[in-house]
Amino acid sequence: MGENNFDDLASVRAGLKSVNYLADEGIASVVFLAERLGKPILVEGPAGVGKTELAKSVAAMMNSRLIRLQCYEGLDEAKALYEWNYKKQLLRIQSDRGANAGNEDWADVQDDIFNDEFLLTRPLLEAITADDPVVLLIDEVDRVEIETEALLLEILSDYQVSIPELGTIKAKQIPLVFLTSNNTRELSEALKRRCLFLHIDYPDLDREKEIVLNRVDGIEDNLAEQVARVVRSIRQIELKKSPSVSETLDWARTLVLLGIDNIDIEVAKESLHILLKYQSDIEKARKELSIEG
Amino acid sequence: MLDLMSGFVVELRNAGLPVSLTENLDAMQAIKHIPIEDRDAFKYALATTLVKNEQHWKAFETVFEVYFSMRGPGYSVTENEDGEIDEDSLEEWMSQQMKGMGGRGSGEDMSPEEIAEMLYRALMNGDEAMMAAMARAAVTQFAGMEPGRPVGGTYYLYRTLRNLDLDGMLERMMEEAGEKSESDLTTLQERLEREEFQNRIDDLKKEIEAEIRRRLVADRGVEAMAKTLKKPLPEDVDFMHASREEMASIRKAIQPLTRKLAARLARKRKHKRRGPLDFRATVRQSLSYGGVPAEPRFRNPRPNKPELIVVADISGSVAAFARFTLHLVYALQNQFSKVRSFVFIDGIDEVTRMFQDEEDINNAVHRVNTEADVVWVDGHSDYGHAFGVFWEKFGHEISSKSTVMFLGDARNNYHATNAWVVKETAKKARSTFWLNPEPKSYWDTGDSVISEYSTHTDGVFECRNLRQLEGFVDHLA
Ligand SMILES: Nc1ncnc2c1ncn2[C@@H]1O[C@H](COP(=O)(O)OP(=O)(O)OP(=O)(O)O)[C@@H](O)[C@H]1O
Ligand SMILES: [Mg+2]
Numbered sequence: 137m138g139e140n141n142f143d144d145l146a147s148v149r150a151g152l153k154s155v156n157y158l159a160d161e162g163i164a165s166v167v168f169l170a171e172r173l174g175k176p177i178l179v180e181g182p183a184g185v186g187k188t189e190l191a192k193s194v195a196a197m198m199n200s201r202l203i204r205l206q207c208y209e210g211l212d213e214a215k216a217l218y219e220w221n222y223k224k225q226l227l228r229i230q231s232d233r234g235a236n237a238g239n240e241d242w243a244d245v246q247d248d249i250f251n252d253e254f255l256l257t258r259p260l261l262e263a264i265t266a267d268d269p270v271v272l273l274i275d276e277v278d279r280v281e282i283e284t285e286a287l288l289l290e291i292l293s294d295y296q297v298s299i300p301e302l303g304t305i306k307a308k309q310i311p312l313v314f315l316t317s318n319n320t321r322e323l324s325e326a327l328k329r330r331c332l333f334l335h336i337d338y339p340d341l342d343r344e345k346e347i348v349l350n351r352v353d354g355i356e357d358n359l360a361e362q363v364a365r366v367v368r369s370i371r372q373i374e375l376k377k378s379p380s381v382s383e384t385l386d387w388a389r390t391l392v393l394l395g396i397d398n399i400d401i402e403v404a405k406e407s408l409h410i411l412l413k414y415q416s417d418i419e420k421a422r423k424e425l426s427i428e429g
Numbered sequence: 430m431l432d433l434m435s436g437f438v439v440e441l442r443n444a445g446l447p448v449s450l451t452e453n454l455d456a457m458q459a460i461k462h463i464p465i466e467d468r469d470a471f472k473y474a475l476a477t478t479l480v481k482n483e484q485h486w487k488a489f490e491t492v493f494e495v496y497f498s499m500r501g502p503g504y505s506v507t508e509n510e511d512g513e514i515d516e517d518s519l520e521e522w523m524s525q526q527m528k529g530m531g532g533r534g535s536g537e538d539m540s541p542e543e544i545a546e547m548l549y550r551a552l553m554n555g556d557e558a559m560m561a562a563m564a565r566a567a568v569t570q571f572a573g574m575e576p577g578r579p580v581g582g583t584y585y586l587y588r589t590l591r592n593l594d595l596d597g598m599l600e601r602m603m604e605e606a607g608e609k610s611e612s613d614l615t616t617l618q619e620r621l622e623r624e625e626f627q628n629r630i631d632d633l634k635k636e637i638e639a640e641i642r643r644r645l646v647a648d649r650g651v652e653a654m655a656k657t658l659k660k661p662l663p664e665d666v667d668f669m670h671a672s673r674e675e676m677a678s679i680r681k682a683i684q685p686l687t688r689k690l691a692a693r694l695a696r697k698r699k700h701k702r703r704g705p706l707d708f709r710a711t712v713r714q715s716l717s718y719g720g721v722p723a724e725p726r727f728r729n730p731r732p733n734k735p736e737l738i739v740v741a742d743i744s745g746s747v748a749a750f751a752r753f754t755l756h757l758v759y760a761l762q763n764q765f766s767k768v769r770s771f772v773f774i775d776g777i778d779e780v781t782r783m784f785q786d787e788e789d790i791n792n793a794v795h796r797v798n799t800e801a802d803v804v805w806v807d808g809h810s811d812y813g814h815a816f817g818v819f820w821e822k823f824g825h826e827i828s829s830k831s832t833v834m835f836l837g838d839a840r841n842n843y844h845a846t847n848a849w850v851v852k853e854t855a856k857k858a859r860s861t862f863w864l865n866p867e868p869k870s871y872w873d874t875g876d877s878v879i880s881e882y883s884t885h886t887d888g889v890f891e892c893r894n895l896r897q898l899e900g901f902v903d904h905l906a
Contacts, residue, residue, distance in 0.1 A: 145463075145470055165463070165473035172462045173455070180483060278692075319685055320692040328481040329451055335483040341628075365621045372624070374680075374791060401617050426616040 141171050141198055157186070157193035158339070158346045166334040167194060176292050176313035178277075178331035183318060184380025185336045188275055191314035195271035200312070203266070204273045205259035207280045213287055217297060219256045225249040250301035260291055264307040271312045278317040282324070288315075289327050339381065341368050347381060352388045362399045363388045366425075370411060373424050379411040387411050431457075437496050440655050441479060444488045445662050448479050468497070484663050484682055495654045498643045541592065544570055549598055552629050553605060560629070564636035567593060572641060576648050581657060585641045586634075595630050602626045664896040668750040668866050679753060682895055687760035690902055694764045734766040735832040735859060740819060742837030743803060744774045744810045750866035751836050752794050754898060758834075759784050759793070761902070766830070771823070772797055773815035776805030779823070810840060812882075813847035820850045824857075831858040835886070838867045839879035846878050852885040863889040864901060 142148050149164040159167070167190075170177045179187045195202035205216060213219075228249055257265070263272040274288065291297060295307035315331065317323060339347060345364040348355060363384060371378045379387075387410045396403055405422065412418045438453050456478040463474045472493055480489045539547075544566050551559035568574070571592040572585040606622050607614055614622065646654045661667075663682040666675045710726035739758055741751040755770060762768045762784075769781045778801045780793075787793040805814060827833065833854055855861040863883045865872065869891050872879045883889035892898050 145467070161469050162473045162476075165470050166477045169459050169462060169474060169477060173458055175455070178481070319689065321689050329449055331481075332455075332477040333481045334477060335486065341625075362621075365625065366617075369621055369624055399617075401615055404617060425620060 142168055144168075151197040152193055153350075155193045155196040156350045157189060157197075158343050158350060159190075160339070160343055163190065163334065163336065166332055170332050171312055173332070174310045176315060176331045177334050178323070178328060179314055179316045179334045179336060180319055181336035182338065182378070182380065184382040185338060186381055187314075187316040187336055188273065190336070191271060191273040191275075191316070194312065194314070195273075198269060198271065198312070200269040200271045201266070202271050202273060203259050203263045203311075204275060207274065207276045207278075207284075209279050209281065211280050211284055213284070215258055216260050216284065216287065217258050217291075218261045218299065219258065220250070220301075221254045221256050225254050228254075246301075255299075255302075260288075261297055261305070263311050263313075264291070264295060264297060265305060266311070267308060269309070269311075271314070274313065274315045276318060277315045278320045278323060285324055285327060289324070289330060292327075292330055338371055338378070341365065344368070344381065344384060348384065348388045351385055352392060355388055355392050356397060359391060359397055359399070360388065363391070366399060366404060367411065369425065370421050373421055375412070375417045375420065376414045377412070377417065383411050434460075436651075437475075437492070438479070440492045440496055440651075441489065443655065444492050444660075445665065446480065446485050446488060452479050452481075471497075487678075488660065488662055491660070492655060494639060494642060495646055496651055498639075498646045498651075539566060539570075541570055545593060548593065548633075549601065552598060552626070552633065553602055555629055557632075560633050561636050564633060565640050568637060568640045568644070574641070574644055574648075582638070582641050582645055585645075586638055589637055589641070590634070595633070599623070599626055599630060664899075665894050667893050668753060669746050669893070671749060676749065679895060683753060683756060683760070686895065686899055687757060690757075690899065691761055691764060693903065694761070734764065736767040736828075736830045737765045737769070738827065738831050738833045738858075739768070739770040740777075740833065740835050741770065741772050742774070742810060742812070743772045743797065743801070744808075747836075747838050747866050748798070750864075750892065752798070753895070754834075754836055754864065754892070755784075755797065756791075756794055757898060757902065771819060772801050772803055773812075773819070774803040774805075774808055775811035775814055776803050777815040777818050778802045809842050810837075811844045812837065812839060812841045812878075813845040816847045816850035820853065824850075824853065827854055827857045829857070829859055833858045833861045835861070835863045835882065836866075837863075838865055838877060839863075839872075839882055840876050841878050843876050846881050848878075848881045848885065851882045855885045855887070861886045862901075864892040864898075865889060866892055868893060 142151070145161075145164055145168050148168045149159050149161070152159045152164065152167075166177055169175075179190060181187055191204075192202055194200075229245060259272070263270050277285070277288065280288075292313060295310055296304055298304040315327075338344070341364050344367065345360045348360040348363055349357065352360070367379055367384050367387075387407060390407060390410055391399070391403070404425065408418050408421055412421060434457060435453075438448050438456075441448050456475055459474040459478050460471060463470045465471060472490075475493065476486070476489055480486060544563060547559070548563040548567065550556075551563055567589055568585070571589045573588055574585055603619070603623060603626065606626075610618075642654070661675075663675075663678040666679055668679075671679060707726045713726075737758065739755065741755060743751045751772065758768060758770070768784070769779065770784065771777055771779050780797050780801050783796045783800070784793045787796065805811070835851065851861065851863075863879070863886045865879055867877070871877065879889065890897065890901050892901060
């Protein structure tokens with residue numbers, strides 16, 4: 137990386153704010169260190185607290201390209217790293233045959249079909265070979281199988297890829313890497329050791345209010361404060377699924393659209409379903425907030 | 430600095446956190462990039478390199494606060510060039526603190542009433558700087574700390590808080606808020622106001638606690654304090670001896686645990702069983718290899734989920750264990766074709782319905798404790814009688830698809846054991862297990878008759894904490 141991209145902690149926080157991402161000191165510290173140490177960040181936390189958004193925002197702040205590898209069960213090397221475009225290779229062999237029928241040796245064919253032209257570059261390889269600065273987001277890494285996780289670990293350790301037919305490709309630069317996890321399974325110790333760890337929790341009152349003010353057009357300070365307070369209150373109830381930041385934002389936007397400037401019992405009662413997804417949660421929250429009836 | 434850091438890592442390991450060598454080195458690297466006087470950044474730099482599990486954060490924080498309690502703004506402990514804490518300045522600082530403990534010091538010229546009043550104002554206005562200053566003054570005034578006195582931090586905390594009467598302050602704040610608003614507060618507004626004030630009070634308590642801790646560390650040294658504050662991680666808390674606070678931490682830990690387990694069980698089932706060869710799909714796939722069936726395809730296996738029957742002792746000290754296990758089992762019920770549950774003390778009752786009717790597992794568990802009809806004679810455990818009734822009423826419903834779990838310490842108050850029920854159950858069921866929340870060394874001592882039951886089962890497991898419970902459930906599917 138050589139050059140430091142960030143002067144200090146405060147500039148990370150300010151930079152993120154300039155792209156409308158409100159980081160707390162913990163988040164800013166880890167991003168700052170990841171860049172200084174050239175280490176990947178493993179981001180964990182409940183759904184909708186801004187894990188994916190963090191990677192996007194860091195890319196935007198650094199004017200870097202975001203390369204995203206969305207993980208799913210069954211993701212393999214061919215989809216994550218690279219794959220030979222065998223259809224195209226077959227076509228080439230066929231057309232070569234047509235041209236000089238019979239008199240060519242296998243080595244020629246091989247040289248011919250195993251080169252960049254037939255290589256399908258997938259996100260990991262793309263991030264490694266990029267010339268321009270990139271941020272690599274490996275989203276929901278807990279969904280892949282152990283074998284694929286091992287592959288990721290290898291790449292995040294060496295920043296190089298060896299392709300048997302082409303040789304070893306070394307990264308020109310170490311990209312800033314984010315791995316997000318919803319913690320549906322324990323990741324390997326080795327991967328965790330390799331990464332800086334960042335747990336993002338629901339934001340505190342002040343930060344959530346700031347997020348609302350930044351992301352919801354035309355909202356008044358007073359309403360943003362009330363929204364944040366009600367959401368904090370609801371999160372203290374033991375629910376199947378607590379409202380996430382995205383749900384807070386949905387709710388705030390709806391209130392603005394409806395022209396509401398004050399959350400009274402009636403408003404809360406009528407709009408709770410935007411914050412909460414389960415009927416049992418809605419009922420429980422109504423009871424707790426005593427806005428039944 | 431090197432010594433300081435390795436000492437810190439030793440304390441973390443003492444607290445049960447797994448810290449590897451590479452992580453230790455990473456931490457050393459990380460702090461080079463952080464301005465050392467920025468205490469929070471310093472803390473996050475250590476945390477992100479050393480703690481890779483959210484559940485361990487609290488333990489980390491406690492160790493950090495003790496270990497680095499004498500550093501940070503306002504605590505002018507200077508370092509010499511090697512980055513070691515300068516002995517002289519440390520001594521000076523300590524003697525200042527000691528003076529404070531004698532009843533003089535920062536809050537010197539204020540009366541108790543004045544301190545309380547200023548604190549109230551600070552809380553009402555949400556003035557954090559003032560709250561911190563008043564927290565210190567309050568400790569000086571009310572805690573009555575004396576050097577070398579062998580009492581714990583909780584004692585001083587209690588003394589300080591009792592003198593402050595924070596509950597009273599909360600009510601006063603609510604009144605003032607009510608008077609300020611034009612109309613009466615609605616129930617919703619009232620709740621929100623109260624939460625806001627409560628939040629500030631909680632912050633204040635933390636501040637007071639931190640102040641007491643700093644003074645104790647200054648008095649007794651880091652190692653001694655770290656030892657007294659050592660607490661087990663949530664996954665290691667003993668079900669049978671958990672405090673209220675620990676219970677809450679277990680409840681919190683159980684949700685992510687079930688999500689993890691569910692995903693793991695589902696994945697396992699998928700991998701373990703392969704269906705028969707799918708001929709057509711294999712041929713179709715072979716087309717891309719020029720007709721060579723290079724990649725055989727298999728049909729999806731028919732998922733073969735066991736039916737689970739839980740029979741749980743919910744008397745006294747094992748009740749918490751039964752509750753957590755039931756909670757876990759029902760959170761995982763998708764992994765089983767059916768779950769039925771029975772609870773007993775000396776009588777036995779089926780509670781499956783309560784879990785079916787209630788969408789919320791916590792409510793269901795609560796209902797089990799309040800509604801289940803489990804007392805037959807005197808409400809003291811009688812496994813023998815409970816099992817006898819179980820067999821008579823439900824024995825015929827156990828089949829070769831059933832996995833049966835017995836939960837309890839098998840402390841039978843010297844009643845007849847009726848162990849034949851477990852034997853007959855094991856004969857009919859696919860598998861039968863016993864989970865015991867007591868430490869193994871207690872088994873078969875006193876009125877524990879665990880072996881009489883467990884010889885008939887496919888396995889008996891010690892389940893004292895979440896970690897062991899997780900291990901068992903993993904093994905189950
Ligand atoms: N700190 C923040 N500043 C600004 N916006 C935020 C912040 N955190 C969350 N958001 C908002 O919340 C939305 C949801 O965040 P995001 O999709 O990143 O969540 P996530 O943690 O990746 O969730 P999931 O686990 O479901 O993938 C974002 O689109 C953004 O609008
Ligand atoms: Mg996401």
